Amino acid sequence: MYLWLDRVIGRDSYAWHSGGTTAGRECIALYFRNAADAEGFCAAFPELELADGTRYPGYSSPALPFGRKTGEDEALCNLYNVSTTQEAMRQLFRSFEFTDKAGNLEPGSIYPDRLAPIIRHNREALELVRARWGMPSPPSVLKTVRDPGVTNVRNTSSPHWRRWLGPAHRCLVPVTSFAEPLGPGKGNQWFAAAGDGPMFFAGIEARDWQSVRKVKDGETTDDLFAFLTTSPNAMVGAIHPKAMPVILNEAKQWETWLSAPFELALKLQRPLPDDGLRMIENPI
Structure with a gap:
């Protein structure tokens, strides 16, 4: 993954650090200079899941991200x-x-x-x-x-x-x-x-x-x-x-x-x- 980031995105266009665990799951934080690079990364590594606190079992508010309905899978694949x-x-x-x-x-x-x-x-x-x-x-x-x-x-x-x-x-x-x-x-x-x-x-x-x-x-x-x-x-x-x-x-x-x-x-x-x-x- 890190070799791909260096080769495709470039070291000056992203940053990362280990994130420990959240809701019992291992996490890593990645920062990109622009959204297109982030989209390309998500497409290249579909096995990774974007962190979304609204999906964790402990999330109790009825509010959801704008445009998403309960039970809706908004995942798209451009690959x-x-x-x-x-x-x-x-x-x-x-x-x-x-x-x-x-x-x-x-x-x-x-x-x-x-x-x-x-x-x-x-x-x-x-x-x-x-x-x-x-x-x-x-x-x-x-x-x-x-x-x-x-x-x-x-x-x-x-x-x-x-x-x-x-x-x-x-x-x-x-x-x-x-x-x-x-x-x-x-x-x-x-x-x-x-x-x-x-x-x-x-x-x-x-x-x-x-x-x-x-x-x-x-x-x-x-x-x-x-x-x-x-x-x-x-x-x-x-x-x-x-x-x-x-x-x-x-x-x-x-x-x-x-x-x-x-x-x-x-x-x-x-x-x-x-x-x-x-x-x-x-x-x-």
């Missing part, structure tokens, strides 16, 4: 893995003019606000590039100048998202496995395609977007992306009953998502068939 090679992606789209601008892509896990590969339009061609995970947030939800980004999009009728739902802003997000939380302190359940074929998330993207992602960096200009979600199929719903990513696993679906009119493309915002995924123990 997926990519191991598809660049050559494999070039071969999948060999019938198109295809340009690889992603540099040297290393396989591994993708966390919010990190760079990840996407396939997007470049005029009449397609290009493989890296973009930052998290589309611009609706202004109404921002409390400060900082915008950490929105990783998943469900409400495609929102005027905020409509501007990016045309073909020019749609993209494919390569994925080989994705995770959903099993519950506090229980880690993640990973899902992969049932067969050997490739799969992509149905994504949207924005280019040259100016915003403050991290206060220490100030305003930056970034290419951003997110992917659509929908109601879960039976397999994912057993773990996460609220939603699952929109997954495209057929060439016809990829072409439809990238080029079809809005009304046709949005028909792809539906659960993958129940037999389209398998549960796996570790990411692939």
Whole structure:
């Protein structure tokens, strides 16, 4: 864990000290300079549970944190893995003019606000590039100048998202496995395609977007992306009953998502068939 903190977050961006025990459980205190790093840490170590005194047996007040209902599990998982090679992606789209601008892509896990590969339009061609995970947030939800980004999009009728739902802003997000939380302190359940074929998330993207992602960096200009979600199929719903990513696993679906009119493309915002995924123990 500490090696990960030093390598990914940087020693000047976090601090920690042992916290002893609280309510009979071992604790450690971690301090981050910005919320995005804290979110990345939580995604990287799902087996750790955030301390929440309102969940301890000794908590007797009826008050709960704002927006949380009794018995509600508000845990979310923003974590997926990519191991598809660049050559494999070039071969999948060999019938198109295809340009690889992603540099040297290393396989591994993708966390919010990190760079990840996407396939997007470049005029009449397609290009493989890296973009930052998290589309611009609706202004109404921002409390400060900082915008950490929105990783998943469900409400495609929102005027905020409509501007990016045309073909020019749609993209494919390569994925080989994705995770959903099993519950506090229980880690993640990973899902992969049932067969050997490739799969992509149905994504949207924005280019040259100016915003403050991290206060220490100030305003930056970034290419951003997110992917659509929908109601879960039976397999994912057993773990996460609220939603699952929109997954495209057929060439016809990829072409439809990238080029079809809005009304046709949005028909792809539906659960993958129940037999389209398998549960796996570790990411692939």
